[in-house]
Amino acid sequence: MSAMVDAAREAAATLAGARLADHYRRVHEAMRDLPICNPALEIEAIGFRPYGGHAIGVILTPWFMNLMICAADAEELPPKAPGETAYWPLTAGRVGFVVGRLEGFGRVDSCSLFSPMDDFGDHAAARAVAVAALDQLFDPALVDARAAAARRPALLDRRSLIFGAKRDETQVAP
Numbered sequence: 001m002s003a004m005v006d007a008a009r010e011a012a013a014t015l016a017g018a019r020l021a022d023h024y025r026r027v028h029e030a031m032r033d034l035p036i037c038n039p040a041l042e043i044e045a046i047g048f049r050p051y052g053g054h055a056i057g058v059i060l061t062p063w064f065m066n067l068m069i070c071a072a073d074a075e076e077l078p079p080k081a082p083g084e085t086a087y088w089p090l091t092a093g094r095v096g097f098v099v100g101r102l103e104g105f106g107r108v109d110s111c112s113l114f115s116p117m118d119d120f121g122d123h124a125a126a127r128a129v130a131v132a133a134l135d136q137l138f139d140p141a142l143v144d145a146r147a148a149a150a151r152r153p154a155l156l157d158r159r160s161l162i163f164g165a166k167r168d169e170t171q172v173a174p
Contacts, residue, residue: 006050012072013055017048020068023105024061037062038117041126047134051088058130060123064115065130067137069097070108077107092137 024043031037041062048057055072058065069088071077080086080099086109087094097109113133120126 009050009072013048013050013057014045016055016070016072017045017057017059017068019105020059020070020102020108021045023102024059028062031063034063036116038120040122041117041120042123044123044127046127046130056088058113058134059110060126060130062117065113065117065126066115067095067097067111067113067133068108069110071106077109080107090137091139092142095137 021043028037028043039062041060043062044060046058046060048055050072051069053072054069054077056067056069059068069077069086077086082099082101084099085096086099087096088109095111097111100108100110102108113130114120114126117126120129
């Protein structure tokens with residue numbers, strides 16, 4: 001049963017990304033000739049995956065590349081006003097997203113990775129950067145590194161904080 005649930009969640013996240021890409025394709029019709037658009041780029045939803053009851057991935061357009069969190073299926077994101085910052089815990093750490101609302105779609109939280117997109121010579125290069133960004137944001141090694149850092153004792157003790165002296169690192173337990 002778990003594999004079916006996981007497959008359904010994956011499909012819902014992929015569909016949410018596709019719906020976002022379709023939204024931006026319609027927007028692109030009005031923006032196509034604006035100088036902010038890089039004509040070498042297409043609109044694509046990249047790497048959308050389940051994130052709790054939501055979906056997360058990258059939307060690549062000719063004018064921006066954003067990490068996006070949106071509802072997957074019918075589960076809406078928690079209430080927050082457009083323009084506010086929502087902080088979401090990712091594997092790489094807490095990341096701030098700007099809350100927005102798209103007509104016909106609902107709440108979408110976005111974190112800008114690139115804008116404008118002038119530095120990308122072709123779609124393949126932009127896509128590779130989007131995939132690399134997702135790989136870094138969800139790298140499981142980061143969880144291990146943060147856990148190891150949390151286990152390391154601080155190099156300052158209470159007396160050192162007051163008097164400004166660091167403890168000798170040899171006094172710190174492993």
